[in-house]
Amino acid sequence: xxxxxxxxxxxxxxxxxxxxxxxxxxxxxxxxxxxxxxxxxxxxxxxxxxxxxxxxxxxxxxxxxxxxxxxxxxxxxxxxxxxxxxxxxxxxxxxxxxxxxxxxxxxxxxxxxxxxxxxxxxxxxxxxxxxxxxxxxxxxxxxxxxxxxxxxxxxxxxxxxxxxxxxxxxxxxxxxxxxxxxxxxxxxxxxxxxxxxxxxxxxxxxxxxxxxxxxxxxxxxxxxxxxxxxxxxxxxxxxxxxxxxxxxxxxxxxxxxxxxxxxxxxxxxxxxxxxxxxxxxxxxxxxxxxxxxxxxxxxxxxxxxxxxxxxxxxxxxxxxx
Numbered sequence: 001x002x003x004x005x006x007x008x009x010x011x012x013x014x015x016x017x018x019x020x021x022x023x024x025x026x027x028x029x030x031x032x033x034x035x036x037x038x039x040x041x042x043x044x045x046x047x048x049x050x051x052x053x054x055x056x057x058x059x060x061x062x063x064x065x066x067x068x069x070x071x072x073x074x075x076x077x078x079x080x081x082x083x084x085x086x087x088x089x090x091x092x093x094x095x096x097x098x099x100x101x102x103x104x105x106x107x108x109x110x111x112x113x114x115x116x117x118x119x120x121x122x123x124x125x126x127x128x129x130x131x132x133x134x135x136x137x138x139x140x141x142x143x144x145x146x147x148x149x150x151x152x153x154x155x156x157x158x159x160x161x162x163x164x165x166x167x168x169x170x171x172x173x174x175x176x177x178x179x180x181x182x183x184x185x186x187x188x189x190x191x192x193x194x195x196x197x198x199x200x201x202x203x204x205x206x207x208x209x210x211x212x213x214x215x216x217x218x219x220x221x222x223x224x225x226x227x228x229x230x231x232x233x234x235x236x237x238x239x240x241x242x243x244x245x246x247x248x249x250x251x252x253x254x255x256x257x258x259x260x261x262x263x264x265x266x267x268x269x270x271x272x273x274x275x276x277x278x279x280x281x282x283x284x285x286x287x288x289x290x291x292x293x294x295x296x297x298x299x300x301x302x303x304x305x306x307x308x309x310x311x312x313x314x315x316x317x318x319x320x321x
Contacts (some may be wrong), residue, residue, distance in 0.1 A: 009241070012227045017281070030222075030223055030224055031043065031223060031224030031225060031226060032192075032224060033149040033192040034150060034153075034192070034193065034224075034225070034226060034228065034233075035066075035151075035153035035154045035157070035188070035189065035228075036066050036116060036150065036157075037066070037154065037157045037193075038044055038066060038158075039157075039161055041053070041064060041066075041158075042064060043063040043064055043158070043162055043165060044063060044064050045061060045062070045063040045160060046061065046062050046063075047059045047060070047061045047075070047167075048060050048061075048267060050074070051106070055078065055079055055114070055115055056076050056077060056078050056079055056111075056114040056115070057076075057077050057079065057316060058074060058075070058076050058077075059074070059075040059076075059077070060072065060073070060074060060075075060085050061073050061074075061075045061121075061156065061162075061260070063159075063162045065126075065155045065158050066151065066154030066156070066157065066158050067151060067155070067283070068190060069126075069131070070133075071123050071124065071155055071158065071159070072101065072124045072130040072131065072283055073101055073121055073122060073123040073159070074101045074102070074107070074110065074120075074121070074122050074126065075119070075120070075121050076110050076111065076113070076114035076118075076119065076120040076164075077085050077114070077119050077123075077168060078114055078115075078117050078118070078119070086168070087167070087168060087169060087170040087211075088118060088119045088136060088168060088169060088170060088173075088295070089117070089118050089119070089169075089172070089173035089174070089175065089176070089296070089300050089302075089319040090118060090119040090120070090163045090166075090169045090173070090174055090294065091113055091118050091119075091121070091124075091168055091174075091175040091176065091177055092121050092122075092156060092159050092160060092163065092174075092175070092176050092177075092186075093106060093109060093110055093113065093120055093121070093177050093178075093182075094106075094122065094123070094125070094156075094176075094177070094178045094179070094181075094182030094183075094185070094186055095122070095179055095181070095182050096179050096180030096181045096182060096203075097181040099128065099181075099182075100109050100124050100125075100128040100130075100132075101122045101123060101124050105179075105285070106124075106179070108285070108286075108289075109177075109285075109289045109299065111123055112286060112289040112290065112293060113289070113293055116293050116297065118293070118296075119163065119166070119168060119169050120232055121159055121162070121163055123155060123156075123158065123179065125152050125155060126148060126151050126152065126155065127148065128274070130256040141312050146228050149185055149228045150228065152185045152189070153185060153188055153189040156176075156185075156189040156193075157189065157193060160174060160193060160195050160196065164195065170302070171195070172197070172300075172303065173197060173300040173302070174195050174196055174197055174207070174300075175197060175198045175199065175200070175235065175296045175300060176190050176196050176198075176199050176200070177199075177200035177202070177296070178200070178201060178202065178204065179202040180203045180204065180252070180253070180278070182202075183201040183202055183203065183204025184204050184206070184230055185230075186199070186201070186204075187199070187201055187204060187206070187230035187233060187234050187237070187261070188228055188229075188230045188232075188233045190237055190240075191230075191233035191234060191235075191236040191237050192233070192236065193291030194240075196240070197207075197240060197241075197300050198240060198242075198243075198293070198295070198296050198299040198300050199237055199241070199242045199243070199294065200243045200245070200263070200292045200296065201242070201243065201245070202245045202292070203243050203245070203246055203247060203250060203252075203253050203258075203278055204230065204244070204246075204258070204261060205228055205246075205253040205254070205258045205260065205261050205266060206230040206231030206232075206234065206260050206261035206264065207229065207231040207232075207256075207257060207260035207261070207264070208229060208257055209229075210256070211238070212229075212231045212232070212260060212264065213293055217235075217264060220232045220233075220235075221235055231260055231261055231264045232264075234261055234265045235264055235265060235266055237265065237269075238265065238266050238268050238269070239268055241268075241270075241295070241299035242265055242268070242269040242270070243260055243269070243270045243272070243292065243295045244258070244261070244265070244270065244271045244272065245272045245292070246258040246262075246271070246272070246273055246276065247273070247274050247276045247277060247278060247280070247290070248273055248274070248275050248276070249275070249276060249277040249278075250277060250278045251277060252278050253278065270295070272291075274288075277294075
């Protein structure tokens with residue numbers, strides 16, 4: 001039996017809003033996507049330049065979210081080299097609990113991605129960053145209940161609607177990378193959006209109440225689930241590429257939670273364990289980001305199109321043929 005740290009116990013209690021899989025009644029019909037989507041809703045996007053460098057332009061953008069409120073975000077776009085009509089792979093990059101689009105590590109990772117030829121979008125989720133209202137109280141460990149989790153996922157879907165609408169984005173190469181809370185919510189989101197072609201989960205986990213049995217796994221695979229615990233959804237990502245990065249000294253995501261998510265994902269997922277803690281103390285973070293970028297780049301290769309030089313890469317698109 002595992003020993004739960006105080007932080008781990010608090011996290012388990014905070015995640016009770018996920019729903020108890022073992023107590024779910026058998027659904028009358030197969031359940032579909034658990035979160036709201038509306039691809040036809042007008043985005044009404046707005047953009048303003050935040051910064052320009054020799055390699056990329058950073059924008060503050062906003063668009064209409066799933067509940068008709070505005071979703072502020074940072075967008076990083078590579079500067080075209082050679083072919084001004086280059087379409088880039090894109091990634092929706094989301095942070096851990098307590099973060100927002102301006103959090104230092106998420107900005108640093110975003111810059112690593114854009115340097116390698118990715119368009120990068122990081123949104124302020126509901127209650128975070130610019131969307132945090134005066135007087136809002138911080139939930140335990142920055143975590144929230146089921147309704148807000150589904151709101152997060154619905155806004156992730158709108159974020160991909162926005163990226164797919166851009167002329168500089170290759171809609172066949174859309175990825176998702178989530179860290180901690182971004183991974184926990186992102187797995188549930190990605191499971192039900194086939195537009196996401198590759199997924200990176202960093203210090204994420206599932207089965208937080210320890211109720212996911214082989215019988216429940218078979219039932220969920222056949223019928224779906226109303227739970228928002230990612231362990232109930234992760235199998236639906238396959239056969240799309242999925243990378244798990246977890247750590248051996250995690251203060252928040254206990255090893256059984258990480259292993260439960262890995263097991264539920266199936267044998268096709270790539271699992272990496274690092275000897276460090278939840279905050280990657282002592283780890284070269286640029287190298288870590290590079291490994292995730294390499295994974296997405298390899299798993300979302302560019303398809304040769306008329307006008308593209310053979311061998312062109314996202315950051316070196318070459319000249320028109």
